[in-house]
Amino acid sequence: MSRLTLALDVMGGDFGPRITIPASILALEQDPTLEFLLFGDSQQITPLLQNIPTSIQQRLRICHCSREINNQQGLSYALRHSKGTSMRLAIEAVQQGDAKACVSAGNTAALMGLAKVLLPCLPGIDRPALLSLIPTVNKGCSVMLDLGANIECRAENLYQFALMGSIFAENTLNILYPRVALLNIGIEEIKGYKSIREATHLIEQNANLQYIGFIEGNLLLNGVADVIVSDGFNGNIALKTLEGAMMNLMSLLKERTLLSYPPLNKMVAWLAKRLFNRSYQQLAHFNPEQYNGASLVGLNAVVVKAHGSSTVNSFAYAIKDAALQARQAIPNKILMGLERN
Amino acid sequence: MSRLTLALDVMGGDFGPRITIPASILALEQDPTLEFLLFGDSQQITPLLQNIPTSIQQRLRICHCSREINNQQGLSYALRHSKGTSMRLAIEAVQQGDAKACVSAGNTAALMGLAKVLLPCLPGIDRPALLSLIPTVNKGCSVMLDLGANIECRAENLYQFALMGSIFAENTLNILYPRVALLNIGIEEIKGYKSIREATHLIEQNANLQYIGFIEGNLLLNGVADVIVSDGFNGNIALKTLEGAMMNLMSLLKERTLLSYPPLNKMVAWLAKRLFNRSYQQLAHFNPEQYNGASLVGLNAVVVKAHGSSTVNSFAYAIKDAALQARQAIPNKILMGLERN
Numbered sequence: 001m002s003r004l005t006l007a008l009d010v011m012g013g014d015f016g017p018r019i020t021i022p023a024s025i026l027a028l029e030q031d032p033t034l035e036f037l038l039f040g041d042s043q044q045i046t047p048l049l050q051n052i053p054t055s056i057q058q059r060l061r062i063c064h065c066s067r068e069i070n071n072q073q074g075l076s077y078a079l080r081h082s083k084g085t086s087m088r089l090a091i092e093a094v095q096q097g098d099a100k101a102c103v104s105a106g107n108t109a110a111l112m113g114l115a116k117v118l119l120p121c122l123p124g125i126d127r128p129a130l131l132s133l134i135p136t137v138n139k140g141c142s143v144m145l146d147l148g149a150n151i152e153c154r155a156e157n158l159y160q161f162a163l164m165g166s167i168f169a170e171n172t173l174n175i176l177y178p179r180v181a182l183l184n185i186g187i188e189e190i191k192g193y194k195s196i197r198e199a200t201h202l203i204e205q206n207a208n209l210q211y212i213g214f215i216e217g218n219l220l221l222n223g224v225a226d227v228i229v230s231d232g233f234n235g236n237i238a239l240k241t242l243e244g245a246m247m248n249l250m251s252l253l254k255e256r257t258l259l260s261y262p263p264l265n266k267m268v269a270w271l272a273k274r275l276f277n278r279s280y281q282q283l284a285h286f287n288p289e290q291y292n293g294a295s296l297v298g299l300n301a302v303v304v305k306a307h308g309s310s311t312v313n314s315f316a317y318a319i320k321d322a323a324l325q326a327r328q329a330i331p332n333k334i335l336m337g338l339e340r341n
Numbered sequence: 342m343s344r345l346t347l348a349l350d351v352m353g354g355d356f357g358p359r360i361t362i363p364a365s366i367l368a369l370e371q372d373p374t375l376e377f378l379l380f381g382d383s384q385q386i387t388p389l390l391q392n393i394p395t396s397i398q399q400r401l402r403i404c405h406c407s408r409e410i411n412n413q414q415g416l417s418y419a420l421r422h423s424k425g426t427s428m429r430l431a432i433e434a435v436q437q438g439d440a441k442a443c444v445s446a447g448n449t450a451a452l453m454g455l456a457k458v459l460l461p462c463l464p465g466i467d468r469p470a471l472l473s474l475i476p477t478v479n480k481g482c483s484v485m486l487d488l489g490a491n492i493e494c495r496a497e498n499l500y501q502f503a504l505m506g507s508i509f510a511e512n513t514l515n516i517l518y519p520r521v522a523l524l525n526i527g528i529e530e531i532k533g534y535k536s537i538r539e540a541t542h543l544i545e546q547n548a549n550l551q552y553i554g555f556i557e558g559n560l561l562l563n564g565v566a567d568v569i570v571s572d573g574f575n576g577n578i579a580l581k582t583l584e585g586a587m588m589n590l591m592s593l594l595k596e597r598t599l600l601s602y603p604p605l606n607k608m609v610a611w612l613a614k615r616l617f618n619r620s621y622q623q624l625a626h627f628n629p630e631q632y633n634g635a636s637l638v639g640l641n642a643v644v645v646k647a648h649g650s651s652t653v654n655s656f657a658y659a660i661k662d663a664a665l666q667a668r669q670a671i672p673n674k675i676l677m678g679l680e681r682n
Contacts, residue, residue, distance in 0.1 A: 151526075168427075190416075216581050220585055237579050241578075241582040
């Protein structure tokens, strides 16, 4: 497989290079076909690259910049003062064809704003959307969008999200005819906002979409729909609520893990672990670290937003996700899908 | 303690009397000061009351009616044809002072619609809201509203919800100066809808409210706020998402419970259970059955909506919740709280 170059904003996220650089090394170890352009402060980056094998070293290039966008900056300030920042340079690398995709754990609004300014929207898409995979209890995943790019949406926007989500699910989850649902507060036709009810009609009229109706929050994890469409406000509320619930319940369980038991109990603990192992394995499928990348879809290139609180593992997942989308040429497939409609 | 009479719509919910009657008996067993008016079809109710002790029998009165509102009926149809239905009669019993509170697991929209028509709003409240308790990881609870009574809200509505939620938390959770937060998709001032940002100012200006800012979905279970305020659409999405996540994760764990292990493993299973017991106890705090009752606050009487899919236990919880609110005269306390502002 030929080499794939990604542009990484290594200054983004709560911990900057201390997380993003070890994550980059991990991602390069896991995938020998990747290479990275690392945008950020070389003084902070270089010490973190000591003692790594030459085979990894050779696939990294530091693109020094002293400026960065931080999380406290409002959108308009961030955009006005974005020149020469690690985030903007990473997106520009994609714009100029030096990289196939860009990953950042930085300021979400700024990343979306800059990406929309620098990378053209696909024809037929009025507004890009943030998309993510969510795990389901039947060990699969659903695609969910919009997760915060658009606070309020018209029916046409929701319809376009349904189209993009369906094409994304088809190509990344290998689902032939993905089931599309609209997030709502009931399943009866009369429920919810006017925009949602109107979107129903638009989606139903498109024979390429398998519309299955409204979905409520309690079924998000149940794999009843492959694509879950909502406006950015509701999608964000739902996704963060899911993440919070999973993190909290899992950490309640972990609090009492085997590690915390005195040595006398070790043998029982070992046996218990074997007994409970399948529960834990099933829970592991819900580990939010694995669903870290939210993609900005609807642009002509791959832009992945990692969590601000990314860990090394989860930032590496986001990189992997961006690489997969770039390899599968998802923006191009969305474009072809839109043209088919 | 003097007797407390509640009006129960026993026809509501997915299973009608088969759930609501055993739940009523359970609630009467647990609380010897309660008595119920049971509104519904006596032909369905009577057989379910066989063989119960006289002490329970004496505290039940069947108020026969042959009509009921079902879940498929749209709001306007349900309201127009509500005369003589079990739900309407139960609310009318409260209106006429025959009962102190009403509980139904029936059609939510119809229950809210009828309650708003039959029971006066408290002065100073433009729109009642659906309120519920949600469990928190620190073994407490937060109050959350609105959960679906009002799809779209102005800043003034959100402000009134904050007031009612704060008074509710003060009185039912015994919190002196409850921390109030607005549900939003970020914590920065500029985030979210205009109505949310404007509500901030209204809430901040009231010295009786302890406003702590915006809260995101991922912290709903963390006990960082005592009162979480949102419009009915987002509140409903968040609550149902929470419920779904909890139910799913708990059933994943239960799938592999001790019951499913062959006899040879029983001893180890017993030991394992002891080891894992605290995890399970902590999870039990999140059992959605315990948080079944959503209360319609802002009216001059107690109206509790139980889940359509209520079990015997959870419908009994909803009854208990209604009794508690009636005993504490929550509507009156909200009224006094509003007058203080």
